[in-house]
Each structure stands twice: as structure tokens, then as C-alpha cells.
Amino acid sequence: MICSKIYGQYFMVCQPVEIEKHQGKNFFLEGKIFYNDEIKNNSWVVLSALFLDEKGTGIKNTIYNDDAGAYYKQGEWSSYQLNGKIDKKAKYIAVGITVAGSGSYHVDDFKLFIQDGKNKIEIPLRNAGFEDISLAPWQSQNIDKDTKLSLTNDKYFSGKKSLFVDNSNVNTTSTIGNNKKAGKFMDVNGVKLYYEVYGQGEPLLLIHGNNASMASFDRQIDALSKKYMVIGLDSRGQGRSTSDNKKLTYELMADDVNTFLDKMNLKNVNILGWSDGGNIAVILGMEHPDKVKKMAIMGTVLYNNETSVFPDINKILNEQVKEMKKNGVSENDMNYRLKILLLTEPNINPDSLKKIKAPTLVMAGEHDVMPEKHTKLIADKIPNSKILIFKGTDHEAPSKISEKFNKAVLDFFE
Structure with missing residues (x-):
């Protein structure tokens, strides 16, 4: 059997299970995970599943939490759950974990269930609690030579053993958002903001989306840095930037950007903001028009209600917050705070957009998280703006149609 190749600094530990007779039914995967290091944006482990055809070749992409x-x-066994619908062409499902970064973890007690009508049937997994003398039948894919997988009895959820995943000796390669040569920290408003600079020319600042990092723009930076000095910035509490206990608002993050540009001795900067980054860019353009030369924003909202965000999106967010509360996640946890930010902010009066002086390209996907009417409202209220809706795609247009997206941005900034 072949588990999916997880490219980059990810690898998978999985077990293939025959599920041909359950095609089209819902599955539920459960597992226990203990983080020996604090969770980070670039270092984590999640449950994952991949559907395989009769030859053991992956069907579509791997499903993750x-x-x-x-x-x-933190400091406890965490109960992870993953669910989805079994592909109608799948003969097998490879279930397990996907790991990223340089942390170490213990995992234990995997369980797989199928919803068969009103009944929830457990599908037996072999060595699900890692009690055998070997790791078989679990397989690893795309694993680094310095990653260590071992059965251990020093920590376990049940039984006497668990799987220990040790990535602490892995030398992660330099990537966007984790490039020691290009990256620096700057003290800004009580936190340390991390940034990287690529290319030469007019400054072009990239501001990423919620609970992400500048790495979101990995398909933009090469193209943009051929003509501009591209500055990737991690917003406070995200990526490699630190946080404090101040209430998170987009106004606070826009002030961070303003102070950052002051310390960089930069004005009249081109800005590309995606999602939350677009919200931040809009506020910066309103409050500090001298900082912005041109602005391209993707997937931006002015507020969160039924006219600006599709209800299904807020339903998912509320369910995630509910799950976090159930699991005892602290309200000071950055991940929790960022979800509350999405649910309660921004609060921008559409008429205040007239304060924006910079020419603005307002972009969204045809199937974005907000109705097209809201995107048109933003474009209508910004005096010198134009709108671009990418047909056939969604909120992830910069990644999914990067060539078309990059051309639109470059054409606008020229």
C-alpha cells in the first residue's frame, strides 16, 4: 500500500484499512495526542486520512484536522477527532497522523468508526494502542532521516505503551516564514514582529490572514520579488511573531504595521493583504494614508453579519470555539483569541472608506466566504478602486490560481 506523499516538511504515519463496502458513508477517526512542546503555527500534529484506490494510490488530497x-x-493528553465522507471510489482509507515542524509527541489509542444508518460501527485497527513489540502495521511516509519513531512506556494514555514521535533533531530547511538569512525581529508596540525581505525595488508589504503567517504567500513571493522589495510580515501572535495580553483588534494590528513601517523608515508602500490582512490594510489606508501608495486586498470584510459572511462559515467558527471551551482551552490562548477576532471584528463603517486615498484593487473568489455583494460594497465605497472577482475559485485564490492572481496584482501595481 502507498500512503500519500506529503511534500515539504510534513510526514505521515498511517495504517491502510479496507473500506470498499462502506463507500459513500461517513467515517470518524479518534486519537490521543500529547504535545511535549508547545503547539506552534509551524510545529504541530493532527489526525489525517487518505483514500486509496485498489492499487494503493491516493485519491484526491489528504484530509486533516x-x-x-x-x-x-497543554500538558495533557488531547482527544483529537476527524470526520468525513468516504470517497465512492476508495478501496482503502489510510488513517493516522500528519506531523510538521520540530516538536516531539506521544500518540495513542486510535479508533475508526463508520456511520451505517443509525449504527456507528467500529472498524478494527491493528496495534491501535501501540502495545505490540513492533510498530507494524503502521507505516511512515516522507519521513526525515533525523525523525525518530519508537514505542515507549514512559508516557501513555492507556495500556502500557504509546508511539513516540521525536522531530527535535530535524534540521528544517529554510522556507518562506522560516528563513534565517532573510528574517529579522523588530520590537513593535510591546511585541516582537518577525519579517523577511526579498528582492529590490519599491517596497511591497504582504499581510497574511487569520492564524497564518507570511508563508501563506509562498506562491507570490518569487514572482513579486522580481520587481519589488517584498516584505513579508507575521502579524502579532502568529507565525514567528510574539504576542501580549492586549485585546486583539484589527485596529491594533494596523497600528503595529504603521509603527513597523515607521521603524523601517518607509512611507508610500504598496500593500497586498489577504483575508485578515486585507482588513488590516483597509484600516491602515484609512488611518495612515501617507503609508500606502497602492493597495490590493483579497477576501476582505468590513464587519461580520449575515450580509458579509456566509452563515456556514460562522457556524464552523462557533463550533470550533465551543470545542475549544469543552476541551478547557484558555481564553488567553492565541488560537482561541484569533477565532473570537473573526467572530466579533472588524467593525468598519462603509462610509469611512472614503478616507482611503490609495488606488485599491478589491479582489475575491467567486465562491469566497463573503457574498459578492459585500465585495462590491467595499469597492463602491473606496474612491479610487476597481473590483476583480476570480471566477471558479474561492478564498484561497492566491494559492489555487497563483499565476492568474500574481499577474492581476503585478498589473495593478505597475
């Missing part, structure tokens, strides 16, 4: 932090309990 949307949010590693939603189940995370």
Missing part, C-alpha cells in the same frame, strides 16, 4: 489548536490541551 482543520485546526490543530482546537483540540490541543
